[in-house]
Each structure stands twice: as C-alpha cells, then as structure tokens.
Amino acid sequence: MKRPGVKVAGRRRLGTQRAWRGAVVGLAAFLVVCPAASAIEVQRTTLDNGIRLALSQQNAVPIVAISCLVDGGARLDPVGKAGLAGITGDLLSEGTTGRSAQEIARIIDGLGGHFETGTGDDWISLSASVLARDYATGVDLIARSLREPTFAAEEFERRRTEILGEIQAADEQPGTIADRVFREDLFGKAPYGHQVIGTEADVRRITRADVIAFHERVVTPERTLCAVVGDLPVQAMRDALAQRLGSWRHSGKITEPAGATVPPARQVVVDRPLTQANVILGQIGIARDNPDYFPVLVMNYILGGGGFTSRLMKSIRTDAGLAYSVGSMFASTRLPGPFEIVLQTKVETAARAVELARKEVERMRAEGATAKELEDAQAYLTGSFPLRLDSTAKIAVFLSQVEYFGLGPDYIERYPDRVRAVTLEQVHAAAQKYLHPDALIQVVVGPRDKLGALAGAAAPGSP
Numbered sequence: 330m331k332r333p334g335v336k337v338a339g340r341r342r343l344g345t346q347r348a349w350r351g352a353v354v355g356l357a358a359f360l361v362v363c364p365a366a367s368a369i370e371v372q373r374t375t376l377d378n379g380i381r382l383a384l385s386q387q388n389a390v391p392i393v394a395i396s397c398l399v400d401g402g403a404r405l406d407p408v409g410k411a412g413l414a415g416i417t418g419d420l421l422s423e424g425t426t427g428r429s430a431q432e433i434a435r436i437i438d439g440l441g442g443h444f445e446t447g448t449g450d451d452w453i454s455l456s457a458s459v460l461a462r463d464y465a466t467g468v469d470l471i472a473r474s475l476r477e478p479t480f481a482a483e484e485f486e487r488r489r490t491e492i493l494g495e496i497q498a499a500d501e502q503p504g505t506i507a508d509r510v511f512r513e514d515l516f517g518k519a520p521y522g523h524q525v526i527g528t529e530a531d532v533r534r535i536t537r538a539d540v541i542a543f544h545e546r547v548v549t550p551e552r553t554l555c556a557v558v559g560d561l562p563v564q565a566m567r568d569a570l571a572q573r574l575g576s577w578r579h580s581g582k583i584t585e586p587a588g589a590t591v592p593p594a595r596q597v598v599v600d601r602p603l604t605q606a607n608v609i610l611g612q613i614g615i616a617r618d619n620p621d622y623f624p625v626l627v628m629n630y631i632l633g634g635g636g637f638t639s640r641l642m643k644s645i646r647t648d649a650g651l652a653y654s655v656g657s658m659f660a661s662t663r664l665p666g667p668f669e670i671v672l673q674t675k676v677e678t679a680a681r682a683v684e685l686a687r688k689e690v691e692r693m694r695a696e697g698a699t700a701k702e703l704e705d706a707q708a709y710l711t712g713s714f715p716l717r718l719d720s721t722a723k724i725a726v727f728l729s730q731v732e733y734f735g736l737g738p739d740y741i742e743r744y745p746d747r748v749r750a751v752t753l754e755q756v757h758a759a760a761q762k763y764l765h766p767d768a769l770i771q772v773v774v775g776p777r778d779k780l781g782a783l784a785g786a787a788a789p790g791s792p
Contacts, residue, residue, distance in 0.1 A: 369718065369741055371728060372563045376575050379551030383728045384563045387721060393464045393559030393566070394725035397471055398733050399453040401547035403527075404520035404586060404664065410535055412527015414547075416488060417540050418448030421455065421548075423484040426477035430484060433470065443722075444470050448525055451663045452733065453548065458722050461560040465569050471555075472573035475548060485537045496529050503607040503774040504673075506599055511609045511669070511772045514597060519589035520664055546581035550574070556728035558721050588664040589613060596771040598784055606679035606775035606783075610686055612768055614668035617661040617734045624759035625659055627751045630706040631698045632689065632760075633657025633670055638705060640689045645672065651682040659763075661734070668763070676775050680782045683771065690766045697757025711745040 371385045403414045422444060423430040437444045442459040444467070455474055457467040499505040509524055516522030527535075555574075557566045591613055615625060633641035633656045645655045652674040660666035670690070674682040698706075718724050718741070731740050777784045 369724060371738065371741075373732075373738060374567065376550070376571055378575060378577055379549075379553075380570075380574055380577070381554040381732055382567060382570060383554070383556040383732050384566045385556075385558045385724065385728065386561060386563050386566075387558055387724065388560050390721065391461045391560045392458060392721055393461050393467065393557060393561055394458045394720075394722040395456060395467055395471060395555060395557050396722075396725040396729040397455040397475070397553060397555040398729050399455075399475070399548050400451070400552040400663075400733070401453055401543075401583075402449045402451040403523065403525040404450055404662075405543075405547060405583065406523070406527070408518055409531060410527075410539060411523040411531040412492065412525070413531075413535055413539055413543050414453065415448040415525045415527060416485075416492060416532070416535060417543050417547075418446050418453040419488050419492075420480050420484060420540060421453070421474040421478050422446040423488065424479045424481045425473035426479060428473065429481075436466065436470065440466060442467065446474060450521055450525060450660075450666070454729075456722070456726065464559070464561055464566070468569045468573050472577075475553065475574070476577050478544065480537055480540050480544070482537055485540060489532060489535065492526060492532055493529060496526060496532065499526070503601060503603060503605075504671075506601070507607045507609045507671075507772050507774045510597060510599055510774075511611060511667070511770060514595055514770050514772065515592060515611065515613060515667055516589040517592070520586050521662065521666055522589070545579075546583060549579050549581045550577050551580065552583075554729060554732045556725045556732060558725040558728065588616075591768065592770065594768045594770065596783070597773070598777050598780060599772070599774045600777040601774050603775050604676060605673050606676045606773055606780065608672050608674070608679060608683060608686075608774075609669055609772045610683065610690075610769045611667050611669040612765055612770060613665050614659040615763060616663060616665045618736075619665075621755075621759050621762070623747045624751050624755040625763060626710065627703065627706045627748065628693065628698065628756045628759045628763075629657055629659055629668075630710060631702045631756070632693050635706060635709065638709075640693070641670065641672075641686060644685050644689055645674075645682050649681070649685060651675075651678045651685070655682075655686070663734070676779045679773060679775060679780060683773075683783060687766055687769070690764050690769075693760045694764045694766065697760060698753060700753065703751070703753055703756060707748050707751065710748045714744055714748075 369385055371383050374382050401414060406413045422433060440459050440463050442457060442463065444457045446455045455471045457471055459467040512522055512524065555570060615621065631640060633639045636642060639656065641655045641657060645652050652672045655672035657670045659668050670686050672682055672686065717727060773780060773783050
C-alpha cells in the first residue's frame with residue numbers, strides 16, 4: 330500500500346502515458362542521487378513568453394532530468410469528448426515536424442535515455458532523462474513535442490484503437506469499474522467526473538481535428554512550466570530552454586470549468602459475479618492549495634493512509650480479518666478532488682467491512698487523534714520525505730509539481746516543520762470539517778443477490 334495517502338493526481342486514474350526508453354543500460358545506474366532536502370537550491374525564472382522555469386544543479390551524477398507540465402489535463406475535456414486530453418498528450422511523442430515516431434525512438438535509443446509524455450487529471454506532462462552531455466537533445470525533443478506535434482493521421486488512428494482496447498480490458502477489472510462509477514456519481518459532468526483515458530463512446534467520437542484544436546487551445550507557453558535538475562550549471566540549463574522554447578509565441582483561449590457541487594449520499598451496486606467485493610466510499614475532498622493541507626495530511630495518515638499503522642487497517646484487517654488491504658486518501662488536485670476509502674473483501678463480509686469503515690470515519694470526526702498517533706504520523710511523514718527526492722528524476726518531477734500548485738520557493742525546506750507543527754486540535758478540526766460520514770458516496774462491485782444490506786441502487790448501465 331502506498332503512503333502517506335495524500336497523493337498527487339490520485340489513485341487508479343487510468344491515466345495515459347507514452348514512453349520511449351533507450352537501450353543503453355548505464356543510464357539507470359546514474360539515477361540515484363540522495364541529496365538532503367536542504368541542499369536542493371532552486372533558481373526560478375520566467376521566459377519572456379511566459380514559460381516558468383525551476384532549475385537546480387546537482388552534481389552527484391552526470392545526468393539531467395527535465396519535467397515539464399502543461400496546465401491542461403482531463404479536467405479540460407469537453408463534455409462528450411472524455412479522453413481528448415489523454416490522447417493529445419500521448420500523441421505529443423508520436424511524431425513532430427521533421428521526425429516520425431520511429432525516429433524519435435531511435436534518438437532516445439541512441440542516447441540510452443528516457444523520454445515520456447502523458448496526461449493526468451490536471452496536466453499534460455513531458456519528461457526526459459539524458460546524460461548531461463546530451464541535454465540539448467533532451468530539450469529539443471521536449472520543445473518539438475510541445476511546439477510541433479504533427480498528430481499524423483495513422484498515429485492518431487493507431488493510438489485511438491489502442492485506447493479503445495484498453496478501455497474494454499479495464500471494464501473487466503472490478504477496481505477500475507468501481508473507480509469509474511464512483512467518479513461519475515461524485516463529480517457528474519464536472520472536472521474529475523471521468524477517468525483520464527475516457528469512455529468508449531466518447532473516444533469513438535474524438536477526431537484528429539479535435540486533437541489539433543485541443544493542442545491549439547491548451548498547449549501554450551503561459552500554461553507551461555519546466556523543472557530541470559542535474560549536472561549542469563543553471564545558466565546552461567536556462568540557455569538551452571530559452572533557445573528552443575523562448576521564441577514560442579502562441580496564446581489559446583480556455584474557459585476554466587467550475588468545480589463540482591457536493592452530491593447527496595448514495596449507495597450504488599454494480600452487479601458482477603465475483604467472490605470478492607470491491608468497495609469505494611468517499612466524498613469531495615480538498616484542492617491542493619487548501620490552507621488545511623497539512624492537518625488533512627496527518628489526519629488521513631492516521632485514519633487510513635498509514636498502512637498497517639492506520640485505524641482502518643487495524644480495525645478491518647488486523648482485528649476483524651475482513652480484508653487484505655484497506656486505505657484512504659485525499660487526492661491532490663487543482664480543484665477539490667476526491668476523498669476515498671478503498672477496500673476489497675469477501676462478498677459475505679462486505680457489509681461488515683463497510684460498517685467498520687464508516688465507524689472509523691465517525692470516530693475520527695468525533696474524537697480526533699491521540700498524542701501517540703500524532704507523534705507516529707509526524708515521524709513517518711518527515712522521515713520518509715527525503716525518499717521522494719532520492720533521484721534526479723524524482724527531484725525534477727517534485728519541483729514541477731511544487732511550481733504547478735504554487736506551493737512556494739521554500740516548500741521543500743519547510744515541509745518537515747509544517748508537518749511537525751500540526752497539533753491534535755488541528756487534526757480534530759480537519760476531521761470535523763472534511764469528513765462527512767452521512768454524505769458518503771458508496772460504490773460496491775459484486776453480486777447483488779449476495780450483498781445483503783449493501784444491495785442498494787444499481788449503477789447506470791449496470792445489468
């Protein structure tokens with residue numbers, strides 16, 4: 330189980346991603362850096378066209394990692410075209426002006442590097458890791474993908490066919506079904522109401538012209554930021570980015586969608602002939618810039634984000650023996666995203682497991698945490714934090730997300746202090762403010778005739 334339970338872009342989003350990896354084995358050996366968080370010095374600047382840069386020289390290993398985010402993920406998919414951002418992000422690496430997808434693959438293979446594009450709920454991402462001597466080539470790959478994707482007709486049709494196959498395969502996975510129905514019930518037509526990969530009906534409606542138009546509107550300099558970390562002087566990092574991206578002049582028109590309104594409580598069953606029920610309980614949570622982020626982080630760790638130390642795991646698995654895994658999370662998203670409790674259990678014990686999960690939510694809201702729970706949560710969250718920064722690539726990705734969410738130039742340095750500053754009173758207040766046991770959306774995937782008290786309303790489209 331992943332910890333600590335507040336996670337960027339969420340869990341089981343079915344995001345789309347296309348990656349090229351070189352065949353040279355040596356580069357992988359250079360990925361581990363292990364810098365102290367306090368040693369990560371970052372210089373921030375903005376190019377004349379609006380692209381934001383966060384640059385950090387790290388000399389432990391001779392590589393450079395680049396992580397760019399474009400503010401334009403699946404939350405900007407038009408109604409009826411769910412999956413449009415995802416297929417657009419995939420195709421950025423599938424051919425650019427003067428280079429086919431095969432030529433891009435050969436370049437990366439020759440460098441022994443890594444190049445990847447993908448899409449999440451809030452952004453389209455582009456990343457590359459190359460030897461420091463090949464940095465200019467890495468920047469060129471990303472710049473061409475941002476500025477000059479061709480969206481070749483044959484690549485579009487091939488990728489759309491692949492996605493349709495992935496959607497059909499995912500519809501056989503109970504956890505994915507639960508996630509899809511939960512999103513639809515929680516967010517409706519608002520952002521985050523569909524998986525990044527989209528739906529079969531919507532993907533079939535997407536055309537190459539839609540992809541080109543989405544790129545024109547969304548992939549613009551003022552919506553783009555890049556973090557670069559590695560064995561080069563900061564000025565050299567900036568110069569190469571300015572040379573390839575500084576002349577990019579384009580401005581699209583975006584109407585930002587509003588967040589979802591809070592839906593009423595609902596219990597839904599998706600009837601499937603399974604021996605194990607898949608359950609999601611949840612509600613709308615917080616946006617990443619919420620000032621209560623750190624109290625929520627600590628509170629959720631104690632509730633269900635802390636693995637075997639969490640209350641949900643102790644109650645449902647350790648004491649009752651009803652589930653192999655159970656956990657909770659608040660997604661980190663631009664708009665308020667989901668809070669989820671996820672568990673799998675035998676069909677016969679599903680009702681009892683859900684009852685215990687609800688009781689733990691109610692207990693956290695009523696009682697808050699103990700001093701020992703708070704101490705343990707703070708020790709884990711601060712002690713594990715450096716592991717999020719133990720490679721050049723991880724630092725670049727982390728910095729890009731810090732910049733995206735506007736967390737401030739001192740976020741890395743102040744993270745441990747902010748965790749340690751959370752009080753018992755703040756944990757209790759966060760639980761009372763953000764946990765609403767009477768308003769939970771409950772989705773269960775399993776055989777309706779064997780679920781007893783859980784056999785509530787059927788999900789739309791369910792047999």
